Amino acid sequence: MLKGFSVVVFVVLIASGAFLFESCGKGQPSAAPNSEVGLVFDVGGRGDKSFNDAAYLGLQMAKDSLGMKYQYIEPSGGSDRESALRQLASQKSIGLIFGVGFIFTDDITNVAKDFPDKKFACIDYSYDSTKALPKNLIAIEFRENEGSFLVGAIAGLMTKTEKVGFIGGMESPLIRKFQAGYEAGVKYVNPKCKVLVAYAGVTGEAFKNPAKGKELALSQYSQGADIIYHASGVTGLGVFEAAREMKKYAIGVDMDQWNEAPGYVLTSMVKKGNVAVYDIIREWKDGKFNGGTAEIFGLRDDGVDFVYDKNNKPLIPESVYKQVDGLRNDIITGKIRVPTQ
Amino acid sequence: MDGKKHWLEHPATQNFLIPILAVILSFAVGAIFILIVGQNPLEVYSILFSQTLGTSYGVGQLLFKTTPLIFAGLSVALCFRAGLFNIGAEGQLQMGAFVTALVGMYTFGVPAFLEVPLLILAGMVGGGVWGFIPGYLKAKTGAHEVINTIMLNFVAAALVSYFVTNVYNVPATVHTPPIAPTGRLSRFDTVFAGFAGSPVNFSILIALLAALFVWYYIDRTRYGYELRVVGLNPKAAEYGGISVSKNIILSMTIGGAIAGLVGTNFVMGYKYYFEEGFSTGTGFMGIAVALLGNNNPFGVILAALLFGMLEYGGLVINTMVPKELVSILQAIVIIFVISSNKIFRRILVNFLKKRTLSIND
Structure with missing residues (x-):
């Protein structure tokens, strides 16, 4: 006769038990500091068969040939971009963070200043040569x-x-x-x-x-x-x-x-976003990350081409x-x- | 025991218990979806909670997300009490935030003690006008506010987007030039170092004040009484000498003005400019916030906190589960919380009835 209510109580007990259990458990598996790459997509997100997917391909190339681990976030716009960058930058294991798209320009500049120990790179950064870039940020541009x-x-x-x-x-x-x-x-x-x-x-x-x-x-x-x-x-x-x-x-x-x-x-x-992402990950891994400047990918650098x-x-x-x-x-x-x- | 009420019978207990049950149940259902994408639900949830509630940065982010939801929720709730369905909070908050930024751009040199109230007022005017229009149309022509507010959402989005990209544009961006520095609201991290990096700012106090205002206005003033009567029964109100059309216009305008205060959070407290696409459906979430909060200003604050946690939590777990799943999880929680009210209440009532019977046996 108490069936309905006891079902509810049962579910609650199971669920709250689970929450108690998990709050005791430790969150993420620990990896070596600054050994991973983080990437925040533009609003189009993965699956746009274009720009964001090219960046993703770069991550996979880095995983396949450099054994690089990565994490990514697909924000929905507004304040989420900065939050996502910060979230990745504040993880010990992540040492290099990409922003995909010109819209990240202001956000990634601010976050880069707040995390001087981490490296940042931004595809299509709106580079203004009158303003100094933070030393830990590369502006990726394409011709x-x-x-x-x-x-x-x-x-x-x-x-x-x-x-x-x-x-x-x-x-x-x-x-x-x-x-x-x-x-x-x-x-x-x-x-x-x-x-x-x-x-x-x-x-x-x-x-x-x-x-x-x-x-x-x-x-x-x-x-x-x-x-x-x-x-x-x-x-x-x-x-x-x-x-x-x-x-x-x-x-x-x-x-x-x-x-x-x-x-x-x-x-x-x-537009080889993948080449740019991959090249910068490799440079970073080899200790040759050259921040504070724009890195320009044109025909000469195999950054753009036609099929x-x-x-x-x-x-x-x-x-x-x-x-x-x-x-x-x-x-x-x-x-x-x-x-x- | 006879004659004494069971503790579950108290409405306050029920109002508190039922939403919590619903949230827990929805997380259980969400776990199934997480399992489907091959992740461990316990791990995902533990990150969701530990990174939103477990760190001061996370709490800061959560509060930042909560602030606009309070404004939007209050706006919808107030109109609800007057019997109006304000779907237009999204447009109202876009206009409010945009006008805030616009006034802020042109008032350099004004001292802070004038500039801050000026910009707050600008937001209220921007949103208020956008609420006044459908209110006026409803009162004078009977045109349904749902249709008109939806249409005005499109108009607001298009207007704002036109002005931001063509008139008040910083080249190669989607935002306006910055507002005067004196119009900025301090971030919490300038006072409490623990919030460092999180964008939460003093606009949340404005949100709490707005909630207090709505409560006082509705429950403690003559205008609020009229508003409630109009909401409950317009014909009776008219018969009792209360002007229905005045109250419709008034509540839509005040509702719009409150939604327009969203700009205090994003424009005055975070980016110091208006950015296109800054609101990802906050106005629509406001409807859910108001419903969950039972159209009560303090309920709205609690509901906004829950939704704020879901919004920031969604971002936090995005490294583990795809964006689409995050949206599904958020929607499941909302559906459960809003629709489970009746179901749980019925279960409770049945339980209490049977219990009484068995005691009497």
Whole structure:
């Protein structure tokens, strides 16, 4: 007759017993101090098949070839970014902490000052050369404009309609750098070609809106563009969907995005967040962490590139590849200077 | 024993016991999900508790997360008492925080004893206007406040985002320029070293004062009495000579103003600027906070503490379990706590009834 209530009491007893037990137990297993790496993702989080996943790949490369252990946090925005950085930095076992994305700029600078014994690195840090960086912080920058120049040249050489498109995520100096390089690349090889430009929005949400990406892409394709390059995070997934539907080409960004629309992804401008993360972990492990400066990854450093492999070789004529490869050398040697804005 | 009440029969005991039972039960259910992702629930929970309640830094973080939830919860609770469903706390707090930052940007050189009240007032005006609009529309046209507050949430988000990215932008960021240094609220760690690094600041005192105000206003003033009558039965209120439309407008405006105070925590006490996306649904959590707190100002404080712990705790355990699971855990706790009230009460009542019968046998 007391069945209902006794069930409740039973559950409570079990649960509170468990809590008592666990409060006696010690929290985390102890590892050697400063032997692990921590990483805090941008709002897109893991699974964006782009930027954050590239950083994650870097962690895995470090795990596979350096035996490096890692922990990561996916914050939801606002004050969580700083809290997450602090949480990782305050763990004894973690010695190097990454922030993924320009949005970490202020937070990671503050946290780096509060934890002078730990090392920090921030991908796409908005580096202001008038302000000194903390000695324990590296600002990781990429020359996205150089990679975008090369995919722009491919688009300019391969368009049949003399019209190509660009779709950006959040309108910002960072994404305009992609646009500027792309436009310069198109015009360099094909001065007559028009470039249609659209942005998904003016907020961080613009990187997370595939529906908007699809809408913009469909509109550009119907205006006559036959190749669209996107620099828009998850929003780009909509661009690929449009490419599949319209049977037109799209160009991926940050990682090789062939799998998003096999046969329709002409190439991808890869920004090797993984190379940067891995390189910095290796330098740190070897005691060569060089903080207080920006570390710039361009074509020369293999920080950016375009994809040309067995998947998309049939799509790109040999002559086009040769010509673009020549442009790559011209950029590396400084013969071509790619604009940033 | 006859004639004497069983201790479980006291409403106070029940009000206290039932939410606790619900929380414990929800953690038990959450444990199943943790097992599914291959982690040890005991370990995850022990980290959740030890790093939120076990260190002063964790407590600081928890209190920092609690502060905006108190404001949002009070806002929703006050409107509830007037029979209004304020879904618009999110928009109200966005506007409040933004106006706080905006006024702070343009008032450099004002001494602190003026600047701090000025910025607090700015937040209340920003949020208050955003509460006044749906209140006015409801009172004058009968347009339902739920729809209008939801719509105004979108308007607020879009407005703020437009101004932050296009007008008041620090290049390459998503935030405004900083407010005047005199408008800053001190962080606790400037007084108590134990809180070092955690962003908890004196705005939590403003939150507690706001709770006290809401309690006094509702329970101790004539206006509060009118508000409650309107909430219980608008027709009777009208018959009794109480203006329903005045009270609707008034309670929505005050509710909005309280939500607008969220800016004191983030803008005046933490970052010293307005950042786009600073609130991840605080206004909506405010609804759950108010419901769990029984629309009572002091209940709201307790509920906000629980939700604040869940919010920070979610971040703490994120190194062990994926972000999605953290969201599931938080939602399970909320669902259990809010829906279990009746179930547990019924079980208690049945238990007491049967017990009385068996005693009488």
